[in-house]
Structure formats: C-alpha cells, structure tokens
Amino acid sequence: QPSGSISPRGARRSGAAMEAALKRYFGYTGFRPYQREIVDTIMQGRDCLVVMATGSGKSMCYQIPPLVAKKTAVVVSPLLSLMQDQVMSLKQHGVRSEYLGSTQMNSSVSSEAEKGMYDVLYMTPEKAIALPSRFWSNLQASGICLFAIDEAHCISEWGHDFRPEYKQLHLLREHLLGVPFVALTATATERVRGDIANSLNLSNPHVAIGSFDRPNLFYGVKSCNRSMSFISELVQDVSKNCTVGGSTIIYCTTIRDTEQVHEAMIAAGIKANIYHGKMGSKAREESHRSFVRDEVLVMVATIAFGMGIDKPDVRCVIHYGCPKSLESYYQESGRCGRDGLPSVCWLYYQRSDFAKADFYCSEATNATQKNAIMDSFMAAQKYCLLATCRRKSLLQYFGEERYTDCGNCDNCTGTKNERDLSKESFLLLSCVKSCGGRWGLNMPVDVLRGSRVKKIVEKNYDKLPMHAMGKDYPPNWWKALGSLLMAHGYLKETVSDGFRLVSVSPKGVKFLSDGGTPLVLQLTAEMIGQEEQGSLQNKEGGLNPSTTAESEKISEEELKLYQMLLNVRMKLAQDIGTAPYAICGDQTLRHFAKIRPSTGARLANIDGVNQHFISRYSGTFVQNIAQFSKQLNLSLDDSSGVEDMMSVPKPVNNSLPRNLGDAKFTSWELWQKQEYSFKKIAHFRRAVPIKEQTVISYILDAARDGCEMNWNRFFEETGLTPEIASQIRLAIAKVGSRERLKPIKEELPENITYEMIKIFFAADDLGVLEKTFGNAPTDGSPAQTAESAKPCSHGSEALEKGDPGDPVIISGACDSSAATKRSQTDGTLLSADEPVKKLQKIEEQGTEPTTANVATEDAILELAASRNGVSLEDAVKHFSGSKRESVVEMLESLRCSFAVYMKNGCYLVL
Structure with missing residues (x-):
C-alpha cells in the first residue's frame, strides 16, 4: 500500500x-x-x-x-x-x-x-x-x-x-x-x-x-496615455473605490511607472504602498505585510508582486500597461475577488505598449521559446483590442468554449456602437495588399495618412492611389480598425524572425473582389475615443460598474452593520498581530450582518465559521452583533434571504470546457430547459438515434462543468433512489476503491446497473446526494426507522426561529463552560481548543423498555451517529424523559464545541 x-x-x-x-x-x-x-x-x-x-x-x-x-x-x-x-x-x-x-x-x-x-x-x-x-x-x-x-x-x-x-x-x-x-x-x-x-x-x-471562469469578476479595458492628467483621473477613481471597501492592486510594467503612480497616490492622501524588484527584501516584506493586514488599502507594484499575495478581499486589480502574456494577466487579475464577492479588473493600455515585444523576447534562449513568448504577447494585445465579450475570449484562449456573452464585461454592458465600415476596411485592406504583406500595420497606416518618410518614398508607396486617403482618422484609429479586421479574419498576422507581418487573408481577398459589400462591425472603445478626441475613459467613470453594486442584496442598515463588524475584525487582528482576513472572510462577515446570530451555536452554523473561530472569537462577535443591531433597529436571527445574499448570478450554460461540445451542451439544454425526456433527446434531429445512456452521460458532463441541474427529476428519471445510493456506497466501501466498476457491480443486486453506479459517482463528487436525499441513508448506514426518516426541516426551524407555543431560553455566545460541558455519567471535559474525538457508545444499563430515555450529551451524540443525523423534533421525541429546554441546551453546547454541526436541517456528528 x-x-x-x-x-x-x-x-x-x-x-x-x-x-x-x-x-x-x-x-x-x-x-x-x-x-x-x-x-x-x-x-x-x-x-x-x-x-x-x-x-x-x-x-x-x-x-x-x-x-x-x-x-x-x-x-x-x-x-x-x-x-x-x-x-x-x-x-x-x-x-x-x-x-x-x-x-x-x-x-x-x-x-x-x-x-x-x-x-x-x-x-x-x-x-x-x-x-x-x-x-x-x-x-x-x-x-x-x-x-x-x-x-x-x-x-x-x-x-x-x-x-x-x-x-x-x-x-x-x-x-x-x-x-x-x-x-x-x-x-x-x-x-x-x-x-x-x-x-x-x-x-x-x-x-x-475545472472551469477557468471567474463569474464574480468584471473585466474592462480602456486605452489611455501616460500623462499626469490621466494619472490624476486614475487616482480619483481609486480613491472612490477605497471608500467602498476592499483592497486595490495596481500592476505596472516598469519601475518608473510604479514610482510615478505611487507618488500620485500619496500626494492625493491615499494610503498606498509600493513593491518592485529593486527594493530591499526587508522593505518588500514590510510593504507586503502592511497590505495584507489592511494597514494600507492600495498596492502599486510591478509583476514582482505577481503570485506573492493570498489576500481574498482584493476588490479591484488594475493593470497600468499591456501585460506580457494573457497567462500572466489571468494570473495577476486572479488575485481579485478570491472570496467570491463581486470585484473588478481594469486594464489600461496605450499603443506604445505593443512595441515591447522585442524586450520580452530578449529573455528567450532559443527560437522556439522566442516564438512562444511572441504568441503569448500577441494574445494579450488582441485582448486589449477586443470589441466582443472579453470573458468569452479569455476562456477560449485556455481551451474552454462559451456559448453566450457573459454580461459582466465592458463590451457586454456598454452601448453597442455598430457601423458600416466597408469603405474604411476596403481602403486599409487594399493598402496592406499593395504593400505586399511584408510589413506590420504601421506602414499601411502611414501610407493612408499621407506620410512621405524615406521608406515610403523609396518603395514608391507615395504613388499608390490610396496614399493620403485616410487623413480623416488619426493613426491609432486605423490601427484599431486593423486589429478589428484581424479579429474578424479579414487580415492575418504572422511572425517571421521576431517581426510581426500583416497580410490580407482569403476572406479579405474575397471582400475586396466583391466590392461595395456592406461590412457592419462594432467599433472598439479605442476607435470611439479617437473619434471623440477626448479622454478615453468612459463618461460614467469609476472602477465599479453598476452591475457589481446592484448584485449586493443587502440593505443599507445591514451594510452599516457589516462596516462595523469590519472594524471589530480589524481590532482583533491588530491585537493578535495577524491579517483581518485570516480571522474570517468578508463573505462570512456579510452573512453575520444578514443573519445576525444571537448565540455562538447559531454563529457556528454559518458557512466559513470553524471550531477555532468559535473558541476564540464567537463571544466578541455575538456581543457586538447584538449591540450594533440594537442601535440600527435590526432584529436578531433573521435567516431570510441568506441563500441569495451577495450571490453572483451564474449563467445556466456558463463555463463549458472544450470537451463539452455542441452535442453535450444541446443534450443538457433540451433536458434542463426544455424538459425533454432522455428518449426524446436521443432522437432529436437525428436520422439514427443515439443511446439514452449516452444522453445521460452528456448531461452529467454538463453538470460536472457547472451547469445547473434539477437533481430530483434526474434521480427520478434514472431510478437512483436513496436506498440504491446506500447500497452502492456500501459496495464501494467493501471493495475499498472506485477505480474499477466491475468489482463494485459484483457486490450489488442485478437491478443496480453500471449506469446507476456512474450517476452515483458524479452526484457524489458534486456533493448533491445529501442535498437531494436529505437525511436518507446514502453513506452506507443502516436503513432508518420510520421515526428517524422524517424530514428534519421542522426541527431546524424550531431551533433557529423559536417556537411561540413553547418558549425556549437559549444562552448567548458559547462560553468556556458550554464549550467544555459533557455528560454527568463520566465527568470528562473536552477543551474547545482540541479536536473533538468521537465518543464511545454508552452501554445501556438494564433499563426497562417502557422507561423514558433521558438526554445526555453523549446519548444525543450516539442517537445522531446511529441515524446519520437527527432533527430537533426527533431528538425531543426520543428523549421523552427530558424537558425540551434541556435537549435544546445540550444541542447548543454540542454545536459550540463542534461535536455536531447542522446540515440540511439535521444535526450530524463531527
């Protein structure tokens, strides 16, 4: 082994x-x-x-x-x-x-x-x-x-x-x-x-x-100049962003730019640090530490900062200059919104950035590596010049296919500016062709603009009929059009000896031969800005698009509470010398503000709250939540709307990798959205139908890659029941591995097919079995009694919201006595700072069958373990010899000490 x-x-x-x-x-x-x-x-x-x-x-x-x-x-x-x-x-x-x-x-x-x-x-x-x-x-x-x-x-x-x-x-x-x-x-x-x-x-x-998609990130690109006026605009936007909350990273391509932007931030009164390779190691370490501890909110850095940050609450990443590759851009922009909350990524570029290819290629040790660097840089340049969905393009670069626009990038949310560009395109394509395809875009653009530099005169390009016919547009407008025509396949770009050459593609040749054919294209932001001859920043300004703000389903009072809790977390972090996010994440604090738990046990049931947090910080947070909520007239223990709070909309057909082709996507779409049967899908628009098992496998592939699923319906139509799932899990446990299907199948009855085993694997990997089957025995435990098989939701609701007909006094935060309390039968104590060990089964001491069961914490643990989870109502009914208040108090204590946790309305043993 x-x-x-x-x-x-x-x-x-x-x-x-x-x-x-x-x-x-x-x-x-x-x-x-x-x-x-x-x-x-x-x-x-x-x-x-x-x-x-x-x-x-x-x-x-x-x-x-x-x-x-x-x-x-x-x-x-x-x-x-x-x-x-x-x-x-x-x-x-x-x-x-x-x-x-x-x-x-x-x-x-x-x-x-x-x-x-x-x-x-x-x-x-x-x-x-x-x-x-x-x-x-x-x-x-x-x-x-x-x-x-x-x-x-x-x-x-x-x-x-x-x-x-x-x-x-x-x-x-x-x-x-x-x-x-x-x-x-x-x-x-x-x-x-x-x-x-x-x-x-x-x-x-x-x-x-997995999918490369980050649905919570907004992607945007703007062309710029490196003048002080533009830097001032950038500083204003960053300043506004700092008031919203969260941190900002500004990546610069040179140390000079880094220092210039940093100085502008400091001059504007923004707390900002700087980080680049020429700084001493101690200075870099101090700069890094103060940023992760929220002592400063802005970091201006070269790519030396790159992967060296694991801060989950970065809300904005700005690239000041075109990155050297699309991979590095994805990596660096990926520092943003790691906690899943809405965040923004802006890239500012100017045309001179695209001339740095030779500098980057100088790192190569051979021709193959040089071409690879050039290809990566060209991909980053094309990303800057896109007029279509940026997320779709980014995913396609990594081999992941997407079928719809994302609706969360500047090109998807901005105004569509479409125009017939047939005349301008005809001019540029003709000029590229007349120049012989032996140049980049600069030469044909200079010809169109009427330049008479030495090379143009020597080559007699000044005698071409299109010479000086493009004076109505500035040079960068023509270059942007060239990039747009490349994106649509009318021009093609090749690399030869490190030089990028542009020529007319077969599609472009056909366009020229057709003559006068309309060519309606969407103008890029750069083209629009060049026409306006003004600042190329969007008129609405700012770094946070409205789509991000609108996704925050949190009231004004709850937002104030969240800000107060951020301050509480900051104070705790300063006292113990750690980063605020290390105590708990922003997402968890937002849940606190939305739910406002009144006890440590209710706090423990929130996603992101672990045993260490409960033992050290629960009292502080419960006390402050109660105090602040009273000031803001907010009630405690409000779990309404938690499911959709701060959620990022997930498109149903989002993030489909390369191996999920049209057939698989169509099968999933027909089943999930049109509610077709497997049989109907197998025959859909096919002369020869495919097998229904193939349809099922297609749908499961879509589920693995993030597509939403009606699992109740899927299990019903495929015949996977809680009992069958339990039998399959037992068979896997007996075999000891999932590597081969045949040994597992041999342990199962004939009615359980290979297809069911595969469905079980997929559902188990995605964690949907327990969510769908609730408290049914899907882990190989014995079948439950009729009493224990009842849904647990009513029990959970009674504990969380209280039962008006049977008032229960629940203690406040978990304190040390509650967290270490154990049954009177053995008198042992369990420290809240240590992992909770599984308790041994208590021997029944000759009680009569008619004797009512009395609750102890150990007995509750044994009941929950034997039934694979128990609801509050089932526990109260089972321990009829104890008062309801006592059972509730013991469950509260067990949750505080992390001996049990709640999932799907049931208490499960840790």
Missing part, C-alpha cells in the same frame, strides 16, 4: 471524515466542484494534476488530506511571501502549519518538521532540493501523505513564470516512494499541462480540469 494513502478501512470512512475536517477547520459543510474527487484520489495514493481557477479552492485539495490521515502534507510554493500568508491563515483555522525558507527565524521548525509535527509544511523549490536525504527519510518515517507543487506552471518552459528549480523536483521521488505528487495551477494550456506531467514523472495521474 502506498505510504501516502489511507488504509482500506480508513477509505470506507474517509468521506465522512473529509466533511468533518472541512467543517471543523474551515467552517464549510460541503465541498466545491472537483474538490471531493481530488481529495479522495490523493488519499488513495494516486498522483494528481489539478488545473482550477484562482479562488476555486485548489489549496483545500492538499489541506484536507493531512487533517484526515494525520500525516504531513509538504507543499512547494514559489514565493516566501505567499507561504507566509498561507501559514498565517491556516494557524487561524487551528491547523498546525509552518514554512521552511531563508526568512524563517525559528531554528526549531526544521527539526520539528522532520518529526512530522506539522499538518501542512510549506517550502520553496530551492529549499526542497537543498534539504538532505536524512530529512526526507525521517519525515517519511513520521508520515507524509502528499507532496504538492503549487503554481506548477512554473515547471514548464512554455509557462509564463518558468522557474528552473521547479525542473528538479522530480528528483525527490526517489526519497518519497509511494507518496502521491499533486501538481496544482490556475493557468496551464494543454501544452503546459503535458510538460508538467512529464517533468514531475507523474504516474497515471488523475487529471482534474
């Missing part, structure tokens, strides 16, 4: 253990898409390659296994500042974590790490390679569950952040026999993915490729 994997017996219980760890340490009751299957695969000892968007929860994939397996996870990360942020955050979640690197001042960390004293251990690739074999042998003996390589695109020479040291990490495999290697990145094309797998010698890796 691989040393990194859990035992077969452990594998059977890993699902429940994973969810328990997720709630206890991170405060969440369910995994995001792909997380469960990745964690499960890692714990089976198999290598993984994970490509998921920034903010989609990649880090959870390597943070959960060590908490379940009780072995160390080693994580290689490229930047010390990034590791320090992650360690700080994990410690605030109660996870034992440290890092090894040049700035580590504690000399005992290395020896403790060697003994397996940490759950998660970070190190740089240089440190990992330099550590002696003795270190790895000792750590292997202590227990290591995985070796993760974060930002794995740094391995590939085709990646945008190539680090040679990453290429040597495969050498550690000989010291870590049987330990699964896990490569993770947010930006990897197919070519880069292959390079990563080969470089790390990944053995039959499980490849998980």
Whole structure:
C-alpha cells in the first residue's frame, strides 16, 4: 500500500471524515466542484494534476488530506511571501502549519518538521532540493501523505513564470516512494499541462480540469496615455473605490511607472504602498505585510508582486500597461475577488505598449521559446483590442468554449456602437495588399495618412492611389480598425524572425473582389475615443460598474452593520498581530450582518465559521452583533434571504470546457430547459438515434462543468433512489476503491446497473446526494426507522426561529463552560481548543423498555451517529424523559464545541 494513502478501512470512512475536517477547520459543510474527487484520489495514493481557477479552492485539495490521515502534507510554493500568508491563515483555522525558507527565524521548525509535527509544511523549490536525504527519510518515517507543487506552471518552459528549480523536483521521488505528487495551477494550456506531467514523472495521474471562469469578476479595458492628467483621473477613481471597501492592486510594467503612480497616490492622501524588484527584501516584506493586514488599502507594484499575495478581499486589480502574456494577466487579475464577492479588473493600455515585444523576447534562449513568448504577447494585445465579450475570449484562449456573452464585461454592458465600415476596411485592406504583406500595420497606416518618410518614398508607396486617403482618422484609429479586421479574419498576422507581418487573408481577398459589400462591425472603445478626441475613459467613470453594486442584496442598515463588524475584525487582528482576513472572510462577515446570530451555536452554523473561530472569537462577535443591531433597529436571527445574499448570478450554460461540445451542451439544454425526456433527446434531429445512456452521460458532463441541474427529476428519471445510493456506497466501501466498476457491480443486486453506479459517482463528487436525499441513508448506514426518516426541516426551524407555543431560553455566545460541558455519567471535559474525538457508545444499563430515555450529551451524540443525523423534533421525541429546554441546551453546547454541526436541517456528528 502506498505510504501516502489511507488504509482500506480508513477509505470506507474517509468521506465522512473529509466533511468533518472541512467543517471543523474551515467552517464549510460541503465541498466545491472537483474538490471531493481530488481529495479522495490523493488519499488513495494516486498522483494528481489539478488545473482550477484562482479562488476555486485548489489549496483545500492538499489541506484536507493531512487533517484526515494525520500525516504531513509538504507543499512547494514559489514565493516566501505567499507561504507566509498561507501559514498565517491556516494557524487561524487551528491547523498546525509552518514554512521552511531563508526568512524563517525559528531554528526549531526544521527539526520539528522532520518529526512530522506539522499538518501542512510549506517550502520553496530551492529549499526542497537543498534539504538532505536524512530529512526526507525521517519525515517519511513520521508520515507524509502528499507532496504538492503549487503554481506548477512554473515547471514548464512554455509557462509564463518558468522557474528552473521547479525542473528538479522530480528528483525527490526517489526519497518519497509511494507518496502521491499533486501538481496544482490556475493557468496551464494543454501544452503546459503535458510538460508538467512529464517533468514531475507523474504516474497515471488523475487529471482534474475545472472551469477557468471567474463569474464574480468584471473585466474592462480602456486605452489611455501616460500623462499626469490621466494619472490624476486614475487616482480619483481609486480613491472612490477605497471608500467602498476592499483592497486595490495596481500592476505596472516598469519601475518608473510604479514610482510615478505611487507618488500620485500619496500626494492625493491615499494610503498606498509600493513593491518592485529593486527594493530591499526587508522593505518588500514590510510593504507586503502592511497590505495584507489592511494597514494600507492600495498596492502599486510591478509583476514582482505577481503570485506573492493570498489576500481574498482584493476588490479591484488594475493593470497600468499591456501585460506580457494573457497567462500572466489571468494570473495577476486572479488575485481579485478570491472570496467570491463581486470585484473588478481594469486594464489600461496605450499603443506604445505593443512595441515591447522585442524586450520580452530578449529573455528567450532559443527560437522556439522566442516564438512562444511572441504568441503569448500577441494574445494579450488582441485582448486589449477586443470589441466582443472579453470573458468569452479569455476562456477560449485556455481551451474552454462559451456559448453566450457573459454580461459582466465592458463590451457586454456598454452601448453597442455598430457601423458600416466597408469603405474604411476596403481602403486599409487594399493598402496592406499593395504593400505586399511584408510589413506590420504601421506602414499601411502611414501610407493612408499621407506620410512621405524615406521608406515610403523609396518603395514608391507615395504613388499608390490610396496614399493620403485616410487623413480623416488619426493613426491609432486605423490601427484599431486593423486589429478589428484581424479579429474578424479579414487580415492575418504572422511572425517571421521576431517581426510581426500583416497580410490580407482569403476572406479579405474575397471582400475586396466583391466590392461595395456592406461590412457592419462594432467599433472598439479605442476607435470611439479617437473619434471623440477626448479622454478615453468612459463618461460614467469609476472602477465599479453598476452591475457589481446592484448584485449586493443587502440593505443599507445591514451594510452599516457589516462596516462595523469590519472594524471589530480589524481590532482583533491588530491585537493578535495577524491579517483581518485570516480571522474570517468578508463573505462570512456579510452573512453575520444578514443573519445576525444571537448565540455562538447559531454563529457556528454559518458557512466559513470553524471550531477555532468559535473558541476564540464567537463571544466578541455575538456581543457586538447584538449591540450594533440594537442601535440600527435590526432584529436578531433573521435567516431570510441568506441563500441569495451577495450571490453572483451564474449563467445556466456558463463555463463549458472544450470537451463539452455542441452535442453535450444541446443534450443538457433540451433536458434542463426544455424538459425533454432522455428518449426524446436521443432522437432529436437525428436520422439514427443515439443511446439514452449516452444522453445521460452528456448531461452529467454538463453538470460536472457547472451547469445547473434539477437533481430530483434526474434521480427520478434514472431510478437512483436513496436506498440504491446506500447500497452502492456500501459496495464501494467493501471493495475499498472506485477505480474499477466491475468489482463494485459484483457486490450489488442485478437491478443496480453500471449506469446507476456512474450517476452515483458524479452526484457524489458534486456533493448533491445529501442535498437531494436529505437525511436518507446514502453513506452506507443502516436503513432508518420510520421515526428517524422524517424530514428534519421542522426541527431546524424550531431551533433557529423559536417556537411561540413553547418558549425556549437559549444562552448567548458559547462560553468556556458550554464549550467544555459533557455528560454527568463520566465527568470528562473536552477543551474547545482540541479536536473533538468521537465518543464511545454508552452501554445501556438494564433499563426497562417502557422507561423514558433521558438526554445526555453523549446519548444525543450516539442517537445522531446511529441515524446519520437527527432533527430537533426527533431528538425531543426520543428523549421523552427530558424537558425540551434541556435537549435544546445540550444541542447548543454540542454545536459550540463542534461535536455536531447542522446540515440540511439535521444535526450530524463531527
């Protein structure tokens, strides 16, 4: 058995253990898409390659296994500042974590790490390679569950952040026999993915490729000039953004621009820091620390800041200049809105940025690498000049197909400016053709503008009939039109010896030969701005589009409460010397403001609240919520509207990867939106129908990639019931693996088909079984009694809102006595700072069948465990020998100490 994997017996219980760890340490009751299957695969000892968007929860994939397996996870990360942020955050979640690197001042960390004293251990690739074999042998003996390589695109020479040291990490495999290697990145094309797998010698890796889409981000691009007047406009916009809340990062392409923008921010009274490669390491570290701790709200930096920030509440990322590649732009803009809240990404460029190709190509060591850099830079340039949906273009670059415009970028939300450009296009195409296709856009544009520079005269281009016929438009307007014609396929651009050459494509030749054919195109923002001869910033100004503000479904009073709670969090963070987001995220604080929990138990039931938070901070927050709510005339314990609060609208056909082609998308759309049957879809517009099983597999593929699903209907039509799901889970537990279907099928009755097993796998990976089947036994537990099988919602409602007919006095915040209270039968105490251990079953002491059951905390835990969850009403009915108030108080205490948590209206044992 691989040393990194859990035992077969452990594998059977890993699902429940994973969810328990997720709630206890991170405060969440369910995994995001792909997380469960990745964690499960890692714990089976198999290598993984994970490509998921920034903010989609990649880090959870390597943070959960060590908490379940009780072995160390080693994580290689490229930047010390990034590791320090992650360690700080994990410690605030109660996870034992440290890092090894040049700035580590504690000399005992290395020896403790060697003994397996940490759950998660970070190190740089240089440190990992330099550590002696003795270190790895000792750590292997202590227990290591995985070796993760974060930002794995740094391995590939085709990646945008190539680090040679990453290429040597495969050498550690000989010291870590049987330990699964896990490569993770947010930006990897197919070519880069292959390079990563080969470089790390990944053995039959499980490849998980999620969507690259970040639906909460608004993308916008504006052309600009680098005058002081423009910088003043930028400063005004950033100043307005700071009043809204959240942090801002401004990426500049040069140190000079960085210093100039930073000076303008300081002069305007904005608290801003600066970060670039020529600063000393201590100065960079101090600048970084004050930014993550919210001591300043704006960071002006070169790309040296790049991946070195793990701050979830960055609300705005600005690129001041065209980035060197679309990959780096995606990576850097991805620092924005990592907590899922609406955020904005603006890119300001000017035409002179596009002349930096030679500078970037100078980094190349061979012609192949030079062409790769040029291709990446050209992709970034085309993104700047788009007139169509930016998100669609960005996703397509990473091989992900999208069928509709996003409605959340400047091109989708702005006014459509369409015009017949046939005359201007005919002029430009003719001029490009007459110049022989041996130049970039500058030469034909200069000819159209009537220039008589030496080269034009020498080539007799001043004698061309279209010479000086384009004086009505400025040069940049013509260049923008050229880019637009490239995007529509009338011009094509090729690279030869590092030079970009523009020529007329076959489509353009046809247009010229047709003569006079209308060509209606949407003008780009740059073309409109050039025509207006004014500032090219949108007249409405500002960095936050109205679509972002409108998505905040929170009242004015609740927003005031949220601002007050931000101040409470800031004070706590300053007192203990950590970053505010490490205590809890903005999303969690917004939930506090919306729900306004009156007790620690109700606080504990909110997503994002973990055991460590409850034990250290719940009293402070409950007290302040009560006090502030009274000032604002807000009632406590209001759970209405929580589901849609601050939610980001998710298009039903959003983010469909390349492998989800027309057939799969159409099948899903017909089933979900038109409510066609599987049989009707199989025959839809087909001379020869496909199999219904194929239709089902198409729909499941769509579900895996984020499309919404009516799961109740799907399970009903496919025949997957709670009982069948329970039988399948038991069979998997008996076999000990999901790798092969046949052994699982052999453990099941004939009526359970292979198709049902596949459906179970998909639904289980997406975490929808419990949500759909409620308290039904889908985890392999014995069938429930009629009493316990009842829906739990009424019990939950009684506890959360109170029952007017049976008043219950519930204590305030969780205090130390409530958090450590246990039954009188054994007198033991459980510290709230320690993980809650599973309690042993209490022997029944000869009670008569007619004797009413008396509630103790241990007895409640046993009841909840035996039934795979219990509602308040079922618990009260079962313990008829105790008063309702006593049962409620004990459940409250158990939730405070994280012995149980609530999900789908039921109390589940951690």
